[in-house]
Amino acid sequence: MRIAYSVETVRAAEQDLMARLPEGTLMQRAAAGLAATCADLLHRIYGARIALLTGSGDNGGDALYAGARLARRGAGVTAVLLAPDRAHPGGLRALRAAGGRAVTAAEGERALMHADLVLDGIVGIGGKGGLREEAERLVRLVRGTVVAVDLPSGVDADTGEVRGAVVRADATVTFGTYKPGLLIDPAHEHAGALRLIDIGLDPYLPSVPDAEALQHEDVAALLPRPTAESDKYRRGVVGVVAGSARYPGAAVLAVAGALRGGAGAVRYVGPGADTVIARFPETLVHTGPPAKAGRVQSWVVGPGLGDGAAARHSLDDVLGSDIPVLVDADGLHLLPSGGLHGRAAATVLTPHAGEAAALLGAGREEVESGRLAAVRALADKYGATVLLKGSTTLVASPGHPVRVNPTGTAWLATAGSGDVLSGLTGSLLATGLTARDAASVGAYLHGLAARRTTAPAGAPIAAYDVAAAVPEAWRDVLG
Template sequence: MRQAHTVDQVRAAEAALMAELPDGALMQRAAHGLAHAVLDLLSPGAYGRQVVLLVGSGDNGGDALHAGAVLARRGVAVTARLLSDRVHEGGLAALRAAGGRVGDGPARPDLVVDGVVGIGGRPGLRPEAAAALSSYAGVGGGRVPVVAVDTPSGVDVDCGELPDEGGHVTADLTVTFGTLKVAHLVDPAASAAGAVHLVDIGLGPHLPAPVLEALQPADVAALLPRPARDAQKYTRGVVGVRAGSATYPGAGLLSVAGAACGLAGMVRYVGDDAVHDLVREHHPEVVGAGRVQAWVVGSGSGDGAAGTLAEALDDDVPTVVDADALDHAPRDRDGRDDLVLTPHAGELARLLDADRADVEARPLHFVRTAVDTFGCTVLLKGRHTLVAHPDGRVRATTTGVPWLATAGAGDVLGGLVGALLAAGLAPYDAASVGSWLHGAAATRASGGGPITAGDVAAALPSLLRDLLG
């Protein structure tokens, strides 16, 4: 499990650890981890390469200066561009002693290290920092690679948001220390972080429970339902699908395709006759109406969504509420907590009477608002899908590829989450595991190229075999 903590949590853990270590030891651990990440990025040969450090007044600037000293001792030509009258004195002395320089540096270095603002800095960059950064953009046919120290300068670390004014760093690699921060996992800041490399500096024993998690393959494998030795189809769970219509028959078929991944013992389809014929043709194992342990409702249901959702809710079983059914989800904070709502940004904006651009700019804020409004698990689809629980827990999904942005992919996801609910997972686990599997299946199906929603569904069985093996 990858875990993310707030700035205050990290600072408290650092203070506790520093009380156990010699003065400066924690910064040295961070600086050496940063330097070795830079060396890896400069490989196969770092000797003679040119690196510019953008150095602010905080500890991130100190990390950058000490890392620069390590790089200079490896033969890297390091120049520190100081953006404040107050910089870390020990780090500056170490850089100079190792042969590093202070000044503007070359116009086109091989790499820039962003040590401008620490994790406690305000969102946005001061004009001099923004000007320094922009001087390395587009010179000689492309942007100079940027490595951010801890988080990209200018982003909102605890919310994952970007500043309204002042700009921010867009990094190719972010090297962070001790634990992830929210901005590493939550878009749009996560997009600005690039690849994230975590350096262990010993904070673990001092960290409290995280505010955000990201499942990893071992976590998903541990959560996946497995049949008991004496299992039969009913004990493994029955998932029902009420989706699709004469206007949108494919939505019903794709919802069934996600549900029919093999995790549940049986899939039932209840709905339009035309869709039923399609389902029977492509999934002859799917049966009709009867008792279920979970419902999937809404995709492509059109005007019939209100009725089909009401019928599903009457069964009093966990229910995935998607697409057209979202407008009819019960808004009761003390009511049905066994629902999973699966909106994309546009749908959530409509439900909360917000602007879609605002939802995309502040997804963590709005998914939490949705949970408070509806009182159940909410899965907000996006590049990094967020799953939020009424008790405050949040998970981010980091699997997937841009090709997953394709029509019908959400229908497959809804069916998959429904199968996990029917097989016995709690709504929060079903939503976050389903989202992870959905992204991983898309990555497997894509192989770097275009995919369709059906490809994602088809990749699920082999992915599950590998995880369960």
């Protein structure tokens, strides 16, 4: 599992560790890891042209010390100093002693344009706002591979927000631990490939992070597995309340996801029974209302449901039950404004940015630029687990670290893919996973299935393609 901590927490841990080490040790550890990564990317160090874009902080010092290590191995290293009077003195001495050179911003334009690799050491993890004008101009000159030191300059390390011009890195070398902004868009898309360098911080970090991202082994440990004594009811039954005369396909797609989420049976309730049975004859169907459809272990309600009286009654029916409920799409528009704090059973909400904005009374752009704050606010307001769909899907539950899904792809921005995700996640709920785990595993498998469908070069996909690829993604996680 990748775990991430806030800037405040990282700085406190660094102070505790530095108090126990000789002066400069921590920066040397960071520089060694940074130089090793650059060497891997370059393949050939001797004769390579490397430029260092350095500001006045410790990130600039890391870049200078790494540049010194690379210069000693035969690279031509030029440090372009954005603040010459405040450049890290030890790093600058080390670079010059190793044969590197340091120039002002005006003198460094040619070095930046012709460099094979450029280290971005402009701003550290405490930076706020976008790049200043001169830094932005210099970054635009770069043509070679860009490696960000700790994080791309211009992004917010705590939130992933981007409030102006920013460095777009091919790779980011971060130290000690991940920072939330490296995992969350829009900052994540500027970070490139991530590499974490161990500098000894782990013993000084708290046990509960600010954000985390599951990996294959974490998901594999959560996937439900039938036993010798299992039957379809013991494995869990998921109820799906979806579709309408206008949107019959939503019912089909939600059921398609539910059938592949590990539950032993899917019980469909709604007007699309004939359409569902024609596609999936194994589905149990009922015309409704949900309370009279038969026993289930979780409900999925909302995809293609419409906004009429029947839709509202169906939502009230399932929310009044004592079992987990996932609410998506049209169901989100019908939620009580006061939240769902009175529900004893778990509730999962799965909005996209526009739906999240409506639930919060905010603008869509505000949600998209501040996804971490938005998903936390929604979870607190509604007393629910919230899966905020998007370029990086986030899962928030009150009192827990936010989970960031790493498997998504832009090709998932297609009609009906959210219906598949709802069915898949609701099925995982029926197997007994907690709301937080079901949402996290559902998003992970959904994204992985989409990636496998669109691989290797990337191609358009349809929602049903994603549902059909879930078993393959499941096997991939286990295998």
